[in-house]
Amino acid sequence: MSDTLGIMLTTLKRYPDNPKSNLQAWDSADELILSYLAAFDLSEKRILVINDAFGALSCALTQGERTTYTDSYVSHRALVLNSKGERGSINNLDQLSGIYDLVLIKLPKNLSFLEDILCRLSQHLQAGSKLVCGAMLKHLSPAVFPLLQKYIGETSTSLAEKKARLVFAEFQREPVESPYPLEVAIEGFAHPFTNHSNLFSREKLDAGTKFLLAHLPEGSFSRILDLGCGNGILGIAAKRRSPEAQIVFSDESQLALLSAQANYAKYFSDSPELVWTNGFEDQPRETLDLVLCNPPFHQETTIGDFIAWQMFVDARRALKTGGVLRVIGNSHLGYHLKLKRIFGKSKIIASNERFMIVEAVKTALK
Numbered sequence: 398m399s400d401t402l403g404i405m406l407t408t409l410k411r412y413p414d415n416p417k418s419n420l421q422a423w424d425s426a427d428e429l430i431l432s433y434l435a436a437f438d439l440s441e442k443r444i445l446v447i448n449d450a451f452g453a454l455s456c457a458l459t460q461g462e463r464t465t466y467t468d469s470y471v472s473h474r475a476l477v478l479n480s481k482g483e484r485g486s487i488n489n490l491d492q493l494s495g496i497y498d499l500v501l502i503k504l505p506k507n508l509s510f511l512e513d514i515l516c517r518l519s520q521h522l523q524a525g526s527k528l529v530c531g532a533m534l535k536h537l538s539p540a541v542f543p544l545l546q547k548y549i550g551e552t553s554t555s556l557a558e559k560k561a562r563l564v565f566a567e568f569q570r571e572p573v574e575s576p577y578p579l580e581v582a583i584e585g586f587a588h589p590f591t592n593h594s595n596l597f598s599r600e601k602l603d604a605g606t607k608f609l610l611a612h613l614p615e616g617s618f619s620r621i622l623d624l625g626c627g628n629g630i631l632g633i634a635a636k637r638r639s640p641e642a643q644i645v646f647s648d649e650s651q652l653a654l655l656s657a658q659a660n661y662a663k664y665f666s667d668s669p670e671l672v673w674t675n676g677f678e679d680q681p682r683e684t685l686d687l688v689l690c691n692p693p694f695h696q697e698t699t700i701g702d703f704i705a706w707q708m709f710v711d712a713r714r715a716l717k718t719g720g721v722l723r724v725i726g727n728s729h730l731g732y733h734l735k736l737k738r739i740f741g742k743s744k745i746i747a748s749n750e751r752f753m754i755v756e757a758v759k760t761a762l763k
C-alpha cells in the first residue's frame with residue numbers, strides 16, 4: 398500500500414455497527430478510487446471528499462489538506478468513529494472554502510443533490526481542478542454524465558472493475574449559482590415550502606405525507622416531535638393545531654433540518670428544536686407527548702425497515718407515559734405489527750389502497 402493510503406478497509410465499521418450484519422463499510426468504488434490515487438503524490442493538494450458513506454476515503458487518505466463534506470449524520474458518525482476521532486466533516490455546502498485541487502465524490506443516488514453539489518462546487522474550483530467520482534455500476538445513472546459535463550467539463554471513465562466504475566472530469570466551466578433550494582407551493586399552506594436538494598419528495602407533496610396530514614390526532618399536545626422531518630410539513634401542521642406546542646424536528650440529513658427550520662419560520666415566531674441524529678437515538682427519555690413519523694425505507698442504497706424499527710423504539714423511549722406515536726407507511730410494511738411488538742398494542746387509524754396510518758400509545762411497563 399502506498400503512503401497515500403493509511404488504513405486497511407477491512408477494519409472499518411458501519412454506523413450503527415451491527416455485529417450480526419455482514420454488510421461492509423466500503424465498496425469496490427472506494428477501492429477503485431483509492432487504487433487510482435495511490436500512484437499520485439497528493440502532499441501539496443487541497444482535497445475535498447464528498448458523500449463518503451462510512452469514511453473509507455477520508456480515513457484512507459493521509460496526504461494533503463483534506464476536508465470531508467457530508468449531509469448525513471450516519472456518515473459523519475461513521476467517519477468520526479472509524480478515524481478514532483481524528484477526522485470530522487463539514488455538513489453545510491456554505492462551509493466550502495477556497496479552491497480545491499482534487500475532489501473525490503461517491504456519487505449520490507439523488508441527482509438533484511448531485512446537481513446542487515456540482516453548482517456549489519463550481520465556485521471552489523479552478524482550471525485544472527480534478528474530480529474523481531466513483532459508483533457501483535448498478536447505482537451509476539447515465540444522467541450523471543450530462544450533469545458533470547454541464548457544470549464541470551468533459552468526462553471520461555475507467556474500465557469497470559468489481560462492478561464499479563470511476564468517472565473523471567476536469568474543471569473547464571464557469572462558476573454558477575445552484576438552482577436549489579426549490580420553492581414548492583402546497584395546497585392548504587399559505588407559504589411555499591423551501592425544499593433543499595437532498596430532500597425526500599422535494600418537488601411535490603408525497604402521497605403518504607398527504608394522507609397523514611388528513612389524519613393528524615385530535616387534541617392539544619405540549620411537546621411534539623416530527624421524526625424524520627424532511628421539510629417539516631408534519632410538524633408545522635401539528636403546531637397549527639396545538640399553537641402552544643414546542644416543536645422538535647429531527648432528521649439525519651442537515652438539508653432536511655435546514656428546510657424544516659426555514660419553513661417553520663414562515664409561520665411561527667418561536668424557534669423549533671433541531672436534532673441531527675440517527676433515528677432519535679441518544680435523546681432524553683420521557684419528554685414527548687406526540688411523535689409524527691413517515692419513516693424512510695432506505696438509507697442511501699441500503700433498503701430495509703431497519704430505520705423505521707429503530708425510529709419506533711427510539712420514539713417509545715422519548716415519549717412520556719400516555720404519549721402517542723402516529724406513523725404512516727405502505728400497507729405491506731406491516732407497521733401495525735411492528736408497533737404492537739414495541740408498544741404492546743397498536744391501532745389502525747385509517748387506510749387506503751396504498752397506505753396505513755397506525756397509532757401506538759406508550760403505557761407504563763407492568
Ligand SMILES: C[S@@+](CC[C@H](N)C(=O)[O-])C[C@H]1O[C@@H](n2cnc3c(N)ncnc32)[C@H](O)[C@@H]1O
Nearest residue numbers: 597606625626627648649650675676691692693
Ligand atoms: C419518507 S421521508 C419523510 C419526510 C417528511 N416527514 C414527510 O413526510 O414529507 C423520511 C425522512 O427520514 C429521514 N431519514 C432517513 N434515514 C434516517 C435516519 N437513519 N435517522 C433519521 N432520519 C432519517 C430522511 O432524511 C427523510 O427526511
